[in-house]
Amino acid sequence: MDKQRIAVIGGGAIGGILAAAAHSAGHEVSVCVRTPFERLVVDGAEVPAAIVTDPQDAPEVDWILLTTKVQDVASAAPWLRGLDNGRAPIVLVQNGVEHEESVSGLDLRGPLLPALIYVSAERVRPGQVVRRSPAAMIVPAEGPGERFPELLAEIKVSRTADFRTEAWRKMLMNLAANPITALTLRRLDVLHEPGVPELAAAVLGEAVEVARAEGTTLTQADADKLINAYNSGGDPENGTSMLYDRLAGLPTEHEHITGALVRAAARHGIPTPQNQTLLTLLRAIRPSQVH
16 A cells, blocks of 8 residues: 555544554554644654644545544544545544444545454553554455555454444443443453452343344354453453543543443343443443542
8 A cells, every 4th residue: 555644533542553553554644632742652662643733734634543432522523524535534443333323423524434443552641552462453344444454554454244243242342341340440350359250241141132133143152252251361450441541530431332232222122230230330430530
């Protein structure tokens, strides 16, 4: 692929990882943020990306990568409108299963590409990101997804003909670990506490039933695989995006993870008492409570 001009909206962990990967692939990168920082550093290495803080200074680009969480899309709208030229694909790198819905009210002209990313990473301070695992992404096979794998270095990008199933598979990863870590203010070691694996299994069991009603091919085996992964170890010091947001005193994305599950369950008349309980507790958290 020829050198591309890429705008990354969002300076969090995912934005930093993607900016570094795009630069490594030889592209020109701009990071669009509300709060300025001097330089972007990922895993101790500076990424020579332009830091842009005013949507009026939005550059002309070939690709737009939206990495803000769904609840922050409204605040990213000026960037999206300023960058959208009707030609550049808009890659929606988000958790949950409501990728296109998250930007549906913005009347964007560019082609939309929903995307999933698997990576353990944390923004430890503005402009500084630490990656704790390799990164992998999944995008739809057609449309801009045909060209997207060539855009990034150091990230394995897979294309799928069944993005809905893959999005719900990623939801399974988030539905237990994210709420439990955010509510307990514990990292993934909390999943080894007595009773927690059973709670996680119940949460995921409900989710599989809803996912199947939503037209996916997930089965109980997918949930069991995750529970086995929790039980077999991994790095207990890793956290989740909702935990990191809670520690920073920021709103969590519970409405677009657990909330999306509960809303889908209601559409199909499926009871989800475990997820509903977690959602009720998550809604009771005050975002300003920094720990």
